[in-house]
Amino acid sequence: MVYSFVYEFCLIIVKILGRFVPKIKEFLNSRDRISKDIRHFNYSKNNFVIWVHCSSMGEFEQIKPLLKKIKKTKPITEFVITFFSKSGFSSAKKFPDAKIITYLPFDRKKDLNHFIIKIKPKALLLVKNEFWPNLINCVHNADIKIFSISSTFRKSQLFFNLYSFGMVSVLKKINCFFVVNENDKLLLETLNISNVQVTGDTRFDRVLENYTNDSNDKKIRKFLKNSNNFVIGSSWIEDHKVLLSCCKNNTPLNWIIAPHKIDPKSIYELEKLIPIDYAKWSTFDFGSDFNKKVLIVDEIGILSSLYKFSKFAYVGGGMGNKGLHNTLEAAVYGIPVIIGKNFQRYPEALKMEKLGGVLSISTKKEFKDTWIKLINNEKTRLQMGKKNFDFIRRSVGSSDKIISYLNKYLA
Numbered sequence: 001m002v003y004s005f006v007y008e009f010c011l012i013i014v015k016i017l018g019r020f021v022p023k024i025k026e027f028l029n030s031r032d033r034i035s036k037d038i039r040h041f042n043y044s045k046n047n048f049v050i051w052v053h054c055s056s057m058g059e060f061e062q063i064k065p066l067l068k069k070i071k072k073t074k075p076i077t078e079f080v081i082t083f084f085s086k087s088g089f090s091s092a093k094k095f096p097d098a099k100i101i102t103y104l105p106f107d108r109k110k111d112l113n114h115f116i117i118k119i120k121p122k123a124l125l126l127v128k129n130e131f132w133p134n135l136i137n138c139v140h141n142a143d144i145k146i147f148s149i150s151s152t153f154r155k156s157q158l159f160f161n162l163y164s165f166g167m168v169s170v171l172k173k174i175n176c177f178f179v180v181n182e183n184d185k186l187l188l189e190t191l192n193i194s195n196v197q198v199t200g201d202t203r204f205d206r207v208l209e210n211y212t213n214d215s216n217d218k219k220i221r222k223f224l225k226n227s228n229n230f231v232i233g234s235s236w237i238e239d240h241k242v243l244l245s246c247c248k249n250n251t252p253l254n255w256i257i258a259p260h261k262i263d264p265k266s267i268y269e270l271e272k273l274i275p276i277d278y279a280k281w282s283t284f285d286f287g288s289d290f291n292k293k294v295l296i297v298d299e300i301g302i303l304s305s306l307y308k309f310s311k312f313a314y315v316g317g318g319m320g321n322k323g324l325h326n327t328l329e330a331a332v333y334g335i336p337v338i339i340g341k342n343f344q345r346y347p348e349a350l351k352m353e354k355l356g357g358v359l360s361i362s363t364k365k366e367f368k369d370t371w372i373k374l375i376n377n378e379k380t381r382l383q384m385g386k387k388n389f390d391f392i393r394r395s396v397g398s399s400d401k402i403i404s405y406l407n408k409y410l411a
Contacts, residue, residue, distance in 0.1 A: 003133050003166065007107055030086060030103050034111075037102035038118045041080075048074055048410075051121035051144075052081045053104055053135075056088040057300070058326060059127040063149055064095070065205040066125075066399040071097050073403065074410045080119050084130075091301055104135070112138040123409070125149050126174075133170045140173040145409060148177045149402065150202045153187045154345065160187065178402050181347065197405060200398035201348070207332040208396050210304045220305055223284060223295065227309045228253050234260045234303065234325035235316030239340060240273050242319055245364045246371050249276050251293060253375070256306055258297035260316060260325065267298055304329045312336040312374050312381060318343045318360070331357060331388035336374055336381055338367070348395075357388035 018024040052067065054060040060083070071077050078099040083089040092101045100119070105111035112135055123145040126136075129152065139146055153159070159167050168191050178199040179185055185196045230253040232243060240259075247255055259270055271278070274296075279289035281297045289295075297306065307313055307330040318324040318340030327349050330337050341362035343349040352358040361367045374381055 004108070007134075011106065011108075026086070030089070031106060034102050034105055034115070037100055038080075038115065041100060041119055046076060047120075048077045049099070049119055049121045050077055050079055051119065051124045051139075052079055052127070053124065053130055054081070054083055054088055054127045055130055056083065056085040057091040059130075060088050060092055060095075061304075062201070062203040062206045063125070063127050065209055066149065066202055066402055067097060069399055069403045070406065070410065073407055077410075080121065087300065104132075107132045107134045109134055109138055113142075116142050116144070123147060126151075128152070131167070131170060133167065136170050136173050146174045147406070148174050148179075150180055150199075150398065151177055151184065152180045152347075153184045155187065159191060176405065178398075178405075197401070199401040199405075200395060202398045202402070203326065203328050203348075204392055204395040205397070205399045207304070207326075207328045208392060210329065211308075211332045213305075217305065217308070220302065220309060222286075223281065224254070224256065224306075224309050225290070227311065229256050229310045230254070231256045231258070231306050231310035231313040231330070233258050233307065233313060233315050233330060235314070236260055236320055236322050237266075237269055237273075238320035238322075239314065239316040239318075240270055242340075242361070242364050242367055243314060244273050244275065246368055247275055247294065249293060253311060255294045256297060256310070257294065258303045258306060260322070262298045262300065267296065270296060307333050307335065310335055312338065312385075314338040316340070318349075319362070324349060327352065327358065328392060332392050334385035334389035336384035337388060338370055352388055352391055355387045355391055357384045357386075357391065359384075 014024060015028060018028045050070065052063065054063065067079060079097055080100045081092055081098050082102055082104040083092070084104050089101065089103060092098060105115050116138060121144055124139045126146065126148050128150055136146060158164055159171060171191065172193060175195060177188060177193070177196045179196055180201045182198055185198050188196050232239065232255065235257065257270065259266060274294055276294060277292050278294035278296055279292045281295065281299050312335050313330040315325050315327045315330055315337055321342060324339060324343045324346050327337050327339060331352060337352065337358045339349060339358060339360050341360055343360060349358055353360060359370050361370055
């Protein structure tokens with residue numbers, strides 16, 4: 001297969017680069033732990049193993065409600081959860097229903113077949129658009145059911161081009177696609193794929209679950225003092241350059257910045273842009289930092305709880321080309337949401353902007369005007385926030401729809 005040949009060639013290049021690039025070396029070393037993680041997995045006939053693969057933390061967060069429903073329906077289920085990224089792997093460590101948490105093997109038949117033989121899954125759940133050709137082929141050949149969860153499609157994707165390089169035949173080996181909307185279903189039908197259920201997006205279920213969860217509240221309240229905050233979530237350097245022009249000592253709100261990348265270099269780049277005194281979550285001192293107007297949150301896993309303490313929020317990724325992050329995490333708390341200019345690929349952001357709960361900005365002036373508008377008009381904030389909250393409440397239920405189908409198989 002051409003794909004396998006190209007993949008092996010690319011892997012060789014990556015391994016060479018790994019000798020000189022620390023991040024690539026770390027990526028390669030993370031795969032060395034897979035054999036150790038599955039070595040002591042004890043399979044028995046009483047096990048009902050479901051393999052769940054997520055790219056990163058966001059995908060894992062959105063499938064949690066479904067996994068809990070599966071576990072409730074079939075208590076003997078054991079989840080083996082794999083990730084492509086380090087952030088996803090780190091975020092899943094505390095998930096109680098996971099039997100194994102590890103990385104996805106390289107997309108090679110030898111590695112994948114060894115993994116499959118060891119864990120003997122009854123099904124594979126692929127969250128969103130994780131369509132690795134050899135992974136799907138090997139699982140299909142082992143007569144294991146494959147389900148795509150909350151997948152979404154665009155005409156620009158490889159599958160819908162004149163040259164799809166065999167990827168359409170790979171998709172056809174998936175037993176069922178649980179897609180986000182009707183457009184996804186119509187696009188798959190152009191490929192003669194009919195095993196499709198329109199079930200919505202499980203992210204709505206997850207953010208509503210977060211809304212009722214107060215496990216982080218006590219710790220966060222100690223840091224934030226009150227709800228007079230402006231939260232910037234999952235932000236990048238492009239976002240910071242636009243937003244921080246309004247950050248001043250006399251600002252009526254405290255600024256809580258939770259950047260997407262929290263490595264030392266990224267935090268240093270952020271620190272250089274902040275024009276006033278700031279504190280950091282990791283080194284916070286209640287004696288010297290408590291009254292500072294800016295707090296940098298250099299820790300992952302708490303952003304979704306921070307939004308609860310915000311008057312309004314900015315969700316990053318849309319100012320540049322990194323990709324807009326999860327606007328639903330903020331919107332569920334009934335607050336206005338500001339985003340960057342590049343959000344056309346995100347249906348939920350488009351809908352909330354149309355409804356009036358989301359505002360898009362592209363320049364420092366636009367942000368300043370939006371900032372003044374929201375600071376000075378509580379009625380506008382409440383109206384915008386209600387539109388966001390109502391939109392989310394109308395959109396939940398994806399996990400229930402998926403489990404109603406999966407129950408036929410789980411039984």
